[in-house]
Structure formats: C-alpha cells, structure tokens
Amino acid sequence: MATVGEIKVTRTTASRLSEVDFDNIAFGRVFSDHMLVADYRDGAWQSPEIVPYGAFQLTPATTTLHYGQSIFEGMKAYRNADGKPVLFRPRENFERMNRSAERMVMPAIPESLFLDGLKELVRIDVDWIPTQEDSSLYIRPLMFANDDFIGVQPSGAYKFVIFTCPVGNYYSEPVKLWVTREFIRAAPGGTGEAKTAGNYAASYYAAEEAKENGYHNVLWLDGNEHRYVEECGTMNVFFIIDGVAVTPELSGTILRGVTRDSVIKLLDDMDIEVQARRVSIEEVQKAYDTGKLDEVFGAGTAATVSPVIEIGSHEGVMRLRPDEERTVGPALLKRLTDIRHGVAEDKFGWVVPV
Numbered sequence: 001m002a003t004v005g006e007i008k009v010t011r012t013t014a015s016r017l018s019e020v021d022f023d024n025i026a027f028g029r030v031f032s033d034h035m036l037v038a039d040y041r042d043g044a045w046q047s048p049e050i051v052p053y054g055a056f057q058l059t060p061a062t063t064t065l066h067y068g069q070s071i072f073e074g075m076k077a078y079r080n081a082d083g084k085p086v087l088f089r090p091r092e093n094f095e096r097m098n099r100s101a102e103r104m105v106m107p108a109i110p111e112s113l114f115l116d117g118l119k120e121l122v123r124i125d126v127d128w129i130p131t132q133e134d135s136s137l138y139i140r141p142l143m144f145a146n147d148d149f150i151g152v153q154p155s156g157a158y159k160f161v162i163f164t165c166p167v168g169n170y171y172s173e174p175v176k177l178w179v180t181r182e183f184i185r186a187a188p189g190g191t192g193e194a195k196t197a198g199n200y201a202a203s204y205y206a207a208e209e210a211k212e213n214g215y216h217n218v219l220w221l222d223g224n225e226h227r228y229v230e231e232c233g234t235m236n237v238f239f240i241i242d243g244v245a246v247t248p249e250l251s252g253t254i255l256r257g258v259t260r261d262s263v264i265k266l267l268d269d270m271d272i273e274v275q276a277r278r279v280s281i282e283e284v285q286k287a288y289d290t291g292k293l294d295e296v297f298g299a300g301t302a303a304t305v306s307p308v309i310e311i312g313s314h315e316g317v318m319r320l321r322p323d324e325e326r327t328v329g330p331a332l333l334k335r336l337t338d339i340r341h342g343v344a345e346d347k348f349g350w351v352v353p354v
C-alpha cells in the first residue's frame with residue numbers, strides 16, 4: 001500500500017485493461033481498474049482512498065435508496081496531440097457539484113478531494129484513456145447519502161466516489177427529440193439546476209413516450225406554461241435562427257452545462273450573435289415554417305455537440321438539414337475537439353494537464 005499525498009492507494013493485482021475492445025465500447029458499461037472513495041461522517045471528510053473498482057456493501061436502510069439524496073457530475077479526460085492526459089474545465093464540474101450539494105443539503109466537497117483526487121485517479125488509470133478518434137475517458141464523480149436510517153431528513157453520512165469509463169460517442173446518429181406538453185422535467189423553485197438523481201428518474205416516463213414515437217429523447221418545455229424550451233435530458237440546446245444562436249437562459253430549472261458555456265464563448269469568438277433568453281416552441285416552429293431555422297444542436301459532455309435532425313410532437317414534425325449541410329454545429333465541434341486535444345490554441349485556458 002502506497003500513500004500519495006493524503007490519498008491511500010491500493011492497486012489492483014488483476015487489471016482488466018487487456019480485455020477491453022477500445023474500438024467497440026458501449027457508453028457507460030466498461031469501468032476502469034480503480035475508483036476513489038471518501039466517506040463523510042461525524043461532520044468531517046475522512047481520508048480518501050484509491051482502490052480497485054468494485055461493489056459497496058449497503059444495507060436496505062441506506063437513505064439514498066429511499067429518498068434520493070444523491071448528486072453526480074460528468075466530465076472527460078482526453079489525450080492531447082503529444083499523448084499526455086488532460087482534463088477539460090474540471091473546476092466547473094467541481095463548482096457545480098458543490099452547488100448541487102448545497103441544494104440537496106449535502107456537505108461541500110473540499111477542492112483538494114475533488115480535483116487532486118481526480119487527477120491522481122486519472123494518472124493511475126491513464127492507460128484507460130482511449131486513443132481512438134471521438135473517444136475519451138468519461139469521469140463520474142458521485143456523492144450519495146449513506147446513513148442506515150429510515151426517516152425523511154438529510155443523512156449524517158455520505159460517500160463520495162469518482163470512477164471512470166472509456167467511452168465513444170453517446171449518440172451514434174443525429175438526434176431526434178420529442179416535445180411533450182404533458183410532462184415536465186423541472187419547475188421554478190425545484191431542483192432542475194442540481195445534478196441530482198431524482199431529476200433523471202423523473203424524466204424516464206416521458207422519455208419512454210419519446211422512444212415509442214421513434215425519438216431518442218425529450219425536448220423539455222417549462223413547468224409553468226409548457227411553452228418555453230428548457231433542455232434535453234442529456235444536453236443543453238441551441239437553435240440557429242436566421243444566423244443568430246438562441247439558447248434557453250439559465251433560469252434555475254435547467255442544468256448549467258459546461259459545454260453550453262464553452263459553446264457560447266466559442267460562438268462569441270466566431271462573431272456569431274448569441275441570445276440566452278426564453279425561446280418558445282412556437283417561435284421555433286415559426287422559424288421552421290419560414291425557412292429560418294438553420295440548425296438545432298445539443299451541447300453536453302457526453303453528447304459533445306450533437307446535431308438534432310428532427311423535432312416531433314403530437315402537433316407535427318420539424319425535419320432539419322443534415323450535418324453535412326450545416327456550418328455552425330460542425331465548426332463548434334471541431335473547435336472544441338481541437339482545443340481538447342491541444343491542436344487548436346486554448347485561448348480560454350480550459351485544458352488542464354493531469
């Protein structure tokens with residue numbers, strides 16, 4: 001057993017690396033050799049450990065299983081052009097995780113635990129970062145309530161975990177989104193902005209309806225009027241309307257996407273006007289009807305910049321031009337990819353060496 005800073009490291013004696021077919025990785029099903037684990041109890045974080053990836057022992061009374069006090073993050077490590085491992089804007093994820101923690105009445109995670117722990121974990125499993133184009137190492141920080149207690153109140157104990165998985169593209173084809181006027185993902189005053197488990201569980205019912213209608217996912221509308229576009233279940237959305245990029249504003253009900261923020265800064269840098277504001281589905285329909293809806297795309301860590309090819313609802317279908325005929329989305333994806341891999345200048349200081 002070696003100690004790295006304050007992190008105790010126990011390496012696996014049975015690496016699974018050689019079993020992985022990096023040319024055919026299913027998203028989120030293959031996990032790297034190690035994970036970082038830290039417990040919070042008696043009002044303090046205990047020393048973190050890096051251990052072989054594996055199961056936890058939980059009792060049926062574990063509070064998170066009942067009341068869903070659980071938050072997570074999603075980010076990626078890449079190899080740059082020199083083969084060195086880098087992270088993309090990890091501080092943004094750290095800060096968002098602590099905002100989620102505050103909203104869900106969970107303890108703040110110290111910066112050293114999150115950022116140093118993350119870097120150490122990626123260094124140890126560096127060989128798990130794929131070299132294939134469009135591939136990366138997805139990083140999943142997670143914190144869940146870990147008290148043995150049945151009662152509706154915040155837990156006194158928590159477990160913080162970081163584990164990683166090599167991934168390819170989340171969507172293997174252009175995305176089709178389904179608009180529902182019946183169900184909502186989040187409402188003002190709720191937990192929409194927190195990256196918490198319940199937001200996702202609550203979205204599955206409508207997502208099933210989307211799938212039954214032949215769509216990949218839901219394009220959510222606001223909780224009050226069921227009119228204004230919010231986001232998709234896995235990514236923030238952008239509409240290019242008559243050359244202007246329009247994206248729903250951060251109203252507290254949508255996730256503050258790191259990719260959304262990067263895309264806004266890149267659009268600005270490309271001299272494309274960006275409007276972060278309310279955008280109704282009627283406005284999108286009108287732009288489509290008048291031939292002004294140039295492009296729609298989603299932005300997210302897992303999804304990167306994904307072209308939306310179709311928006312459907314009980315009211316009709318909007319069919320959008322294919323990726324080959326688009327200019328903005330593909331240009332953004334290329335710039336983001338080039339910055340992440342160190343091919344283009346990182347003028348915003350987004351790339352952090354591991």
Ligand SMILES: Cc1ncc(COP(=O)(O)O)c(C=O)c1O
Pocket residue numbers: 074231232233234235236255256257258259260299300301302
């Ligand atoms: C609901 C939701 N919206 C948006 C995003 C995109 O956020 P980010 O760009 O930080 O990955 C995600 C992905 O994490 C998400 O789950």
